Amino acid sequence: MDKIRNVRDFLQMYIEGFKGLTWGKPLWNIIIAKIIVLSAIAAFLASKNPMKNLHTNNQKSEYIFNEFVKINNN
Amino acid sequence: MEQNLIDLSRAQFALTAMFHWLFVPLTLGLGLIVAIMETLYVKGKGEKWKTTTRFWMKIFGINFAVGVASGIILEFEFGTNWAKYSWFVGDIFGVPLAIEGIVAFFMEATFIAVMFFGWDKVSKRFHLAATWLTLLGATLSAVWILVANAWMQNPVGIGEFNVDLVRTELSSFWAVISPLAIVKFLHTVISSWMLAAAVVIGIASFYLLKGREKTFALDSIRVAVKVGIAGVIAAIITGDMSGNLVAKTQPMKLAAMESLYDGHNNAGLVALAVLNPDKKFDDGKDPFLFNVSFPNMLSFLATRNSNGFVPGINDVLKGGYIGPDGAQTISVNEKIALGKDASLALKEYKNAATEDEKTKARNAFRKNEKYFGYSFFKSAEETIPPVGLVFYAFRIMVALGFLFLILFITVEYFLHKKRFEKARLLQKICLLSIPFAYIASQAGWIVAEVGRQPWAIQDILPVKAAVTNIGATSVILTFCFFLVLFSVLLVAEVNIIRKAIRTGPEENPQNTNQ
Numbered sequence: 001m002d003k004i005r006n007v008r009d010f011l012q013m014y015i016e017g018f019k020g021l022t023w024g025k026p027l028w029n030i031i032i033a034k035i036i037v038l039s040a041i042a043a044f045l046a047s048k049n050p051m052k053n054l055h056t057n058n059q060k061s062e063y064i065f066n067e068f069v070k071i072n073n074n
Numbered sequence: 075m076e077q078n079l080i081d082l083s084r085a086q087f088a089l090t091a092m093f094h095w096l097f098v099p100l101t102l103g104l105g106l107i108v109a110i111m112e113t114l115y116v117k118g119k120g121e122k123w124k125t126t127t128r129f130w131m132k133i134f135g136i137n138f139a140v141g142v143a144s145g146i147i148l149e150f151e152f153g154t155n156w157a158k159y160s161w162f163v164g165d166i167f168g169v170p171l172a173i174e175g176i177v178a179f180f181m182e183a184t185f186i187a188v189m190f191f192g193w194d195k196v197s198k199r200f201h202l203a204a205t206w207l208t209l210l211g212a213t214l215s216a217v218w219i220l221v222a223n224a225w226m227q228n229p230v231g232i233g234e235f236n237v238d239l240v241r242t243e244l245s246s247f248w249a250v251i252s253p254l255a256i257v258k259f260l261h262t263v264i265s266s267w268m269l270a271a272a273v274v275i276g277i278a279s280f281y282l283l284k285g286r287e288k289t290f291a292l293d294s295i296r297v298a299v300k301v302g303i304a305g306v307i308a309a310i311i312t313g314d315m316s317g318n319l320v321a322k323t324q325p326m327k328l329a330a331m332e333s334l335y336d337g338h339n340n341a342g343l344v345a346l347a348v349l350n351p352d353k354k355f356d357d358g359k360d361p362f363l364f365n366v367s368f369p370n371m372l373s374f375l376a377t378r379n380s381n382g383f384v385p386g387i388n389d390v391l392k393g394g395y396i397g398p399d400g401a402q403t404i405s406v407n408e409k410i411a412l413g414k415d416a417s418l419a420l421k422e423y424k425n426a427a428t429e430d431e432k433t434k435a436r437n438a439f440r441k442n443e444k445y446f447g448y449s450f451f452k453s454a455e456e457t458i459p460p461v462g463l464v465f466y467a468f469r470i471m472v473a474l475g476f477l478f479l480i481l482f483i484t485v486e487y488f489l490h491k492k493r494f495e496k497a498r499l500l501q502k503i504c505l506l507s508i509p510f511a512y513i514a515s516q517a518g519w520i521v522a523e524v525g526r527q528p529w530a531i532q533d534i535l536p537v538k539a540a541v542t543n544i545g546a547t548s549v550i551l552t553f554c555f556f557l558v559l560f561s562v563l564l565v566a567e568v569n570i571i572r573k574a575i576r577t578g579p580e581e582n583p584q585n586t587n588q
Contacts, residue, residue, distance in 0.1 A: 013187075013188075013191050013192060013195050013196075014187055014191060016191065017187065017190060017191025018191075020191075026566070026570060027135075027136060027139040028139075030139065030140060030563065030566055030567075031139055031140075031142060031143065034143055034144070034559070037559050038143060038144070038146070038150075038559070041147070041555050042147060042150040042151075042154060044548070044551075044552065045150075045151070045155060045548065045552055046150075046153070046154050048154075048544040048545060048548045049153070049154055049157055049542055049544060050157075050542070050543055050544070051157045051161070051542070057239055060161055060239075061161075061238065061239040061240045061241065064158055064162065064240045064241075065240045065420070065424055067158060067543070068240070068417070068450075068539060069421065071450050071538060071539050072414075072449055072450060
């Protein structure tokens with residue numbers, strides 16, 4: 001591709017750039033693997049969160065208040 | 075809340091934050107060095123600067139790619155491991171994080187593509203602008219993260235506590251950008267220049283030791299050493315400003331940084347010391363087995379007066395001294411009692427049956443709401459951070475900072491005398507100094523974050539009230555996953571960078587080996 005003149009050329013720059021990556025390929029593998037593992041861990045942690053089923057602000061604030069009371073009483 | 079879960083959640087967040095912090099300072103500092111190198115190329119200082127820029131841009135890219143997404147997991151952790159924290163202060167804390175994600179990160183992500191793929195496809199000047207804008211995006215990203223972090227150290231801009239929703243709410247966005255936030259940003263970003271300078275000088279020294287890429291290596295060192303010297307000097311100045319603000323906003327942290335148990339006037343700054351491991355806060359024993367101090371320096375740092383009074387841990391606990399606002403401080407035990415009153419008033423408010431009862435309870439809460447966070451403590455002793463860790467981390471950070479200043483000045487002197495190329499011992503020291511730059515950087519985070527303990531948000535919310543009750547086993551399990559993943563990523567990054575270094579810069583007619 002020659003010099004960029006319009007948006008299409010600009011997008012072409014991205015496509016050619018990603019295609020032409022040599023040292024970037026192992027990096028892309030790392031990034032993808034990392035995102036998958038991190039998402040799995042985040043999803044696992046989120047599934048354990050006792051607040052996940054609380055949808056309204058009232059439910060959430062009630063839960064927080066009760067938790068604070070518990071900590072204060074311990 | 076079981077102590078085990080609190081400590082594990084702390085450890086998990088520390089692991090992810092410290093891992094992420096391995097990449098951020100190099101991105102910030104190397105971005106600046108690369109931008110300067112490319113400016114030299116565009117200004118017509120020779121094609122060699124294009125080769126030099128492209129090599130360091132490659133290192134920047136590897137570091138950026140491996141580091142990307144580990145910051146996002148930190149933000150997820152606020153929702154998963156620190157859900158109560160997020161609820162309690164999300165209205166305030168979420169604002170800078172949202173700005174960071176929407177504005178700064180997108181700006182960085184947009185221009186980084188032009189920076190990598192745009193060579194010979196956009197004009198030289200446009201490419202240079204993209205490089206500087208990538209740096210600006212990364213720096214703006216750091217601004218908002220550090221504004222959020224500074225707010226945890228010095229919570230300002232808070233309106234009345236929302237008793238219905240049990241959360242704090244933002245009263246003024248601009249107040250959140252406090253003097254501490256500005257100084258924290260400057261100190262953190264500028265110290266990143268030092269780290270990147272140490273990395274560039276170290277890798278370039280490796281080439282000189284191997285007898286490769288001499289022109290490239292010397293050119294790289296010439297730019298990096300100037301950035302390094304400017305960075306360390308500015309970090310010393312902003313570090314002093316930061317210390318002064320910590321004295322005003324977090325006296326307990328400053329006392330822990332100095333292992334100062336009993337405050338006094340004309341307090342000295344401890345230069346070198348070994349702590350007494352048996353020291354308890356109230357046993358009257360000497361906190362040091364051995365120490366060397368700079369007389370009056372701590373008083374000057376904290377109060378800008380060499381005779382000034384610096385409160386120690388016991389003074390903060392017992393109160394009775396005149397605080398920076400000119401008022402007499404009260405003891406932590408009194409704060410706990412007032413906090414318990416606020417907590418009781420909140421309970422009464424929640425259980426109130428009539429509007430009158432609600433108003434009465436709300437007014438009772440308002441009287442002591444600023445001490446509400448203290449209601450979670452049983453004893454004043456709980457508010458003391460881990461003194462040993464904070465004390466030694468502070469000394470490591472400062473000592474390494476000054477050693478890097480000496481190293482950079484020595485390198486500059488040898489370059490000036492045209493003797494660096496042959497100074498093999500100095501080159502070896504430069505190469506071996508790379509990990510120490512990371513140690514200094516991590517030590518800085520330890521001082522800032524461990525020094526704030528046991529608070530998640532200073533004087534507002536302790537860590538034990540902020541953590542989500544997700545079970546210790548889940549946290550152990552995910553901690554182990556993180557540890558394995560981060561170790562693998564680190565090994566992968568080091569290997570890819572080693573490969574890139576071994577390959578060296580692209581064809582350069584001026585390289586002496588060609």
